[in-house]
Amino acid sequence: MALRPVVVTGLGVICAIGRDPAEFWHRLTTGQGGLTPIQDPAFAVFEARYAGQVPDEWITGQLPESDAALDRTARLALIAARQAVAQAGLTSIDAARFGMILGKCQATPDAAGHYQPMHRTQDVLADRLSLRGPRILVSTACAAGGNAVGLAKDKILTGAADAVLAGGVDPLLFGTYAGFAGLKALSTGPCRPYSHSDGLNLGEGAAFLLLEPLDLALARGAVPLAEVAGYGLSADAYHATAPDPTGRGGTSAMRRALADAGLTTGDVGYVSGHGTGTPANDAMEAKVMRTVFGPRAGQVPTSSIKSFVGHTLGAAGAVEAVAAVLALRDGIAPPTIGFAADAVPGDLDFVPNVARKLPIDTVVSNNYAFGGNNVSLILTTPGPDRAYEELPRREAVITGLGPVSGLGVGIAETTEAILAGRQALGARPSLEGRTFAPRSLWRHMNNLSRMAIAASRLSWEDAGLKLPRKELDDVGLVFATGAGSAESTGGFDDSIAANPNKPAVLSFSNVVLNATGGAVCQTLGLRGPTTTICNGGASASIALDCALEMIRAGKAEVVLVVAADEHVGVVPEGSFVSPYDRDSASVPGSAAVAFVVEAAEHCAARGGTPYARVLGTSHADGLTWDERPELVIGGGDAEEAASVLAALPGVPLTASAGLTGDCQAATGALNIALAALAIRDGVAPALTGLTTPAAGGLADYLSKPNLPEPPERALVLSSAPGSVRGAVLLGAV
Amino acid sequence: MTTVLAHVHPGDTVYGQVGDASVPLRFGDLPDEYQVLRDRAALLDLSGHRLIEISGPAAVDFAQRLLARDVEYLTSERCMMSLVLDDSGQVVDQVLAFGRENGLLLESSVGAGDRLIEHLRANNDEGVEITDRSGDLTVLGLEGPYAWGVVGRLIDGELASLPFEAVADTVWNDVEIIFARTGFTGEYGYQMIVPIESAADLWQASLEHVTAAGQEALELAMLEVRQPIPRLETAGGANVIEIGANWLVDVTKDEFVGKEAVLAAFESGQGRRTVGFSGGDTVPEPGARVLAGGEDVGEVVLAVRSVGLGATLGLARVDAELAAAGLEFTVEGAGVTTLTSPYIVPKSWSIPII
Numbered sequence A: 001m002a003l004r005p006v007v008v009t010g011l012g013v014i015c016a017i018g019r020d021p022a023e024f025w026h027r028l029t030t031g032q033g034g035l036t037p038i039q040d041p042a043f044a045v046f047e048a049r050y051a052g053q054v055p056d057e058w059i060t061g062q063l064p065e066s067d068a069a070l071d072r073t074a075r076l077a078l079i080a081a082r083q084a085v086a087q088a089g090l091t092s093i094d095a096a097r098f099g100m101i102l103g104k105c106q107a108t109p110d111a112a113g114h115y116q117p118m119h120r121t122q123d124v125l126a127d128r129l130s131l132r133g134p135r136i137l138v139s140t141a142c143a144a145g146g147n148a149v150g151l152a153k154d155k156i157l158t159g160a161a162d163a164v165l166a167g168g169v170d171p172l173l174f175g176t177y178a179g180f181a182g183l184k185a186l187s188t189g190p191c192r193p194y195s196h197s198d199g200l201n202l203g204e205g206a207a208f209l210l211l212e213p214l215d216l217a218l219a220r221g222a223v224p225l226a227e228v229a230g231y232g233l234s235a236d237a238y239h240a241t242a243p244d245p246t247g248r249g250g251t252s253a254m255r256r257a258l259a260d261a262g263l264t265t266g267d268v269g270y271v272s273g274h275g276t277g278t279p280a281n282d283a284m285e286a287k288v289m290r291t292v293f294g295p296r297a298g299q300v301p302t303s304s305i306k307s308f309v310g311h312t313l314g315a316a317g318a319v320e321a322v323a324a325v326l327a328l329r330d331g332i333a334p335p336t337i338g339f340a341a342d343a344v345p346g347d348l349d350f351v352p353n354v355a356r357k358l359p360i361d362t363v364v365s366n367n368y369a370f371g372g373n374n375v376s377l378i379l380t381t382p383g384p385d386r387a388y389e390e391l392p393r394r395e396a397v398i399t400g401l402g403p404v405s406g407l408g409v410g411i412a413e414t415t416e417a418i419l420a421g422r423q424a425l426g427a428r429p430s431l432e433g434r435t436f437a438p439r440s441l442w443r444h445m446n447n448l449s450r451m452a453i454a455a456s457r458l459s460w461e462d463a464g465l466k467l468p469r470k471e472l473d474d475v476g477l478v479f480a481t482g483a484g485s486a487e488s489t490g491g492f493d494d495s496i497a498a499n500p501n502k503p504a505v506l507s508f509s510n511v512v513l514n515a516t517g518g519a520v521c522q523t524l525g526l527r528g529p530t531t532t533i534c535n536g537g538a539s540a541s542i543a544l545d546c547a548l549e550m551i552r553a554g555k556a557e558v559v560l561v562v563a564a565d566e567h568v569g570v571v572p573e574g575s576f577v578s579p580y581d582r583d584s585a586s587v588p589g590s591a592a593v594a595f596v597v598e599a600a601e602h603c604a605a606r607g608g609t610p611y612a613r614v615l616g617t618s619h620a621d622g623l624t625w626d627e628r629p630e631l632v633i634g635g636g637d638a639e640e641a642a643s644v645l646a647a648l649p650g651v652p653l654t655a656s657a658g659l660t661g662d663c664q665a666a667t668g669a670l671n672i673a674l675a676a677l678a679i680r681d682g683v684a685p686a687l688t689g690l691t692t693p694a695a696g697g698l699a700d701y702l703s704k705p706n707l708p709e710p711p712e713r714a715l716v717l718s719s720a721p722g723s724v725r726g727a728v729l730l731g732a733v
Numbered sequence B: 001m002t003t004v005l006a007h008v009h010p011g012d013t014v015y016g017q018v019g020d021a022s023v024p025l026r027f028g029d030l031p032d033e034y035q036v037l038r039d040r041a042a043l044l045d046l047s048g049h050r051l052i053e054i055s056g057p058a059a060v061d062f063a064q065r066l067l068a069r070d071v072e073y074l075t076s077e078r079c080m081m082s083l084v085l086d087d088s089g090q091v092v093d094q095v096l097a098f099g100r101e102n103g104l105l106l107e108s109s110v111g112a113g114d115r116l117i118e119h120l121r122a123n124n125d126e127g128v129e130i131t132d133r134s135g136d137l138t139v140l141g142l143e144g145p146y147a148w149g150v151v152g153r154l155i156d157g158e159l160a161s162l163p164f165e166a167v168a169d170t171v172w173n174d175v176e177i178i179f180a181r182t183g184f185t186g187e188y189g190y191q192m193i194v195p196i197e198s199a200a201d202l203w204q205a206s207l208e209h210v211t212a213a214g215q216e217a218l219e220l221a222m223l224e225v226r227q228p229i230p231r232l233e234t235a236g237g238a239n240v241i242e243i244g245a246n247w248l249v250d251v252t253k254d255e256f257v258g259k260e261a262v263l264a265a266f267e268s269g270q271g272r273r274t275v276g277f278s279g280g281d282t283v284p285e286p287g288a289r290v291l292a293g294g295e296d297v298g299e300v301v302l303a304v305r306s307v308g309l310g311a312t313l314g315l316a317r318v319d320a321e322l323a324a325a326g327l328e329f330t331v332e333g334a335g336v337t338t339l340t341s342p343y344i345v346p347k348s349w350s351i352p353i354i
Helices: A021-029 A041-045 A056-060 A072-088 A120-129 A141-157 A174-182 A214-219 A248-261 A279-299 A313-330 A411-420 A447-463 A486-498 A505-509 A515-524 A536-552 A600-605 A638-647 A665-681 B030-039 B059-066 B113-122 B147-154 B196-207 B215-224 B259-268
Strands: A006-015 A035-037 A050-052 A098-103 A135-138 A163-170 A205-213 A226-235 A270-272 A362-369 A373-380 A396-405 A476-480 A530-533 A558-565 A591-599 A612-618 A631-634 A653-655 A713-719 A725-731 B014-018 B021-026 B042-045 B049-055 B079-085 B091-100 B103-110 B129-132 B137-143 B167-172 B175-181 B189-195 B211-213 B272-278 B289-292 B295-306 B311-319 B328-331 B334-339
Touching: A006 A021, A006 A072, A006 A141, A006 A214, A006 A313, A021 A313, A041 A174, A056 A072, A072 A120, A072 A163, A072 A205, A098 A120, A098 A141, A098 A313, A120 A135, A120 A163, A135 A141, A141 A163, A141 A205, A141 A226, A141 A313, A141 A362, A141 A373, A141 A536, A163 A313, A174 A486, A174 A505, A205 A214, A205 A313, A226 A248, A226 A313, A226 A530, A248 A279, A248 A362, A248 A373, A270 A313, A279 A362, A313 A362, A313 A373, A373 A530, A396 A411, A396 A447, A396 A536, A396 A600, A396 A665, A411 A665, A447 A486, A447 A515, A447 A558, A447 A591, A476 A515, A476 A536, A476 A665, A486 A505, A515 A530, A515 A558, A530 A536, A536 A558, A536 A591, A536 A612, A536 A665, A536 A713, A536 A725, A558 A665, A591 A600, A591 A665, A612 A665, A631 A638, A631 A665, A638 A653, A638 A713, A665 A713, A665 A725, B021 B215, B030 B042, B030 B211, B030 B215, B042 B196, B042 B215, B049 B059, B049 B091, B049 B113, B049 B137, B059 B103, B079 B113, B091 B113, B091 B175, B103 B113, B103 B189, B113 B129, B137 B147, B137 B196, B137 B215, B147 B189, B147 B196, B175 B196, B189 B196, B215 B295, B215 B311, B272 B295, B289 B311, B311 B328, B311 B334
Parallel strands: A098 A135, A098 A163, A270 A362, A476 A530, A476 A558, A631 A653, A631 A713, B042 B211
Antiparallel strands: A006 A205, A006 A226, A035 A050, A135 A530, A163 A205, A226 A373, A362 A373, A396 A591, A396 A612, A558 A591, A612 A725, A713 A725, B014 B021, B042 B137, B049 B103, B049 B129, B079 B091, B091 B103, B137 B189, B167 B175, B175 B189, B272 B311, B272 B334, B289 B295, B289 B328, B295 B311, B328 B334
């Protein structure tokens, strides 16, 4: 079956070797690297000094005065995004059909140096560029940029968007530098991947690719630069920072990508490697090449442009995808520079030092990340306009619930607490007395991972899933979090403040947002497609969307969606919290919630009992539903109440944040889980404390947890303030 | 119990009874077999290790209670070594536990199968199925600094770089085998659990790449890296702490058979400790006295002639405060020096798998 071809029509990049794609490509093909000693005196405390830095004048020279006050991350991203849109010549498009998937590894500071939500950069860009379509912040650490391009393709295939900006951005941050130095992962000179693998250099930058369907691109006279033929995701399920030494994860990502693209290894002309220059990465990658290509491995050139620009983390996959598109266009493989002249000649061709002209019709671009997240992206020379089939629809059901909050651990305790109307505002879940992972792992885990693993295991048990090892290799995992581990981020920041040369390395490995998802994969042995979504309170709703896409595209039959967020520090006591009440305060909370999403036919074949069917999801403007819900569970804000009461008069509205506090992504997931519970068991959280509704009257809200009868359909609403709103409609089976 | 591979071993193979098993002690010359193991890769006939399957709904609960380490979440792609203790904290056996989809598979230490299976059955409160699989399965081992290369040539290069204690269900010559990265000697080590009817074929195919080594070479190399050899080290009622096998128990577990005795031993701090020593021209017998400044401070647990050190190497159990490296003792009139383990540095530590 041929699906709708998706092409790249615009490129944008800014990094250490270029302020735009032309300069970037010129330096790549002429071997002019950009790794230089860091001038900022703060970095003088480190022995390793080289990095791929973007000169300030490249930034200021490309931005109008009105953008000057933005933080560095937003400015880098904005430059690359505008370049991509300009090259694509995309001038007239319905804003609601124009989306953005942004990959980012680090929580980056605002212009004043304070942490800001992961998705803030994306919101700034969407505002400036008037994008109102699907918006996803993907944070699979160093695989995020490549992952973003793949998710963008999905958005076009499912018909959610007509154009998507896909890319990545990360600036050079002192803390991250200290963390890599603490892991002894930095090279003291310019890095030399594949030959003198003694460490990496960090870099900074941004890159975007503009993706659109081939038919629409041709119809508006755009020039397709490359086709996004396919992509593959995988989880190592091995270790927080080290790659699986067998290369199993990297191998399956590449094989999945080739299968997705309908290509074979024989079609591949060039591989853009991850090539960080660390011994563990480079050794693992060589294994992946040998395993995937077999006897042909030596005939497939593979190089690392990190030897030019350093490791730009969340941007890396996008920067490398831009290079891959240009490699296809010109039939040139960029070299691995700094390749040691005295390197023992091996069996692989790393394109040492000099760019090479060769016929290339298919490029594979690989990225491997902390948390054991891998992505392979396949780009091909654009083909002619052709007939295609729509992505088939597949029914998906929710089959297992694993809420872990102050209300209880597991769905039975949670149901009991809801029926009793028990409030546990801001309370941490109690996991005393039970370990949910081997003790050797459990004792080193931070709180967020423990909660998430407990939630995952409980949802798995609740679903009654007993899968043989082979099937676990294809079980997907989508992790949703607003801010990741506050405990590890705080611990790491404190250690850097005390002594940048003694960072808390265990905490550092947990600072990446996908670390917890990786820990879940490792503990449960899941090696299917995996990604991490960071769109605040809407994260779980978007994560469910990604899970549905995996199932719809046939990439997984079972996907675990896990959301977790935590609050560290004091929870204000004595606050009046009642969602939708004019006088309600908001209290932060800590929770993890997992639910199992399964292809309906898979569930039926194994005799499982679903809670609910997923009827639809939406994250763009203009929600419309053919079928009217009979219950709405929302985030709890007044604006939401007003619009629900106007659109769905007579449908009871409720929320869970009054019981647990606002647990960001986990609250979004809890509401989805509770909607599923309501549909099957007729139980939902009630707003017993509501006295002065911000909209409507008391009768508009759910006042008793025992529903007269289970609703046929329940709508779940969530939002990331100032960013995305999400809606999920579940129905009875 | 004789080895199922007896018919393929050379006629002049020297066998010996170890516990309930008759195993090849050496196929030829001990120093040669030892050197093969330390320098290249040796093939091991581990048929004296009993394979016991634990299955049924309560298999994991049972194993979690009977094994001293945490096996609650041992997946089918992991294995781990653990002690099995009795109520008094005495070592019943040291097993390799493999997670399986329907329970666990336990591999006993050499010759200890009867005792282990009897202990398991006597403690089967959960009513699990305990099946002796040694009638249809056996174990072959590969050990040595280049054992990974052999794995690549014999089965699949991808398996060679499996992490320590990882397990893969794989196929060799159309036969399903369980393949594990393990290791007893500090060198790269692998085990293959194979149906008995295919064991001889796998043994012969392996011999195209490696040389066989017997139990004597294996145990010598184990001693050199302080890998416990339970039947030789637990004589005389020594407890877990005295034999220095703390790493094979996990006292953070809620409960396991023998836990209270282990905790009591931890808390009392009493008893002797085990330390390695080298020196002297003769090999003292187990039980030989160890003197410090003329005073009796302990006894020899076991001693051998170490090919790697070219000297006598042994373990002594001495007063706790004297169980440290670099002390001078007298054993049977000869001066010996206590050592820190490992007593030789395995070559594998400096050879990467490529």
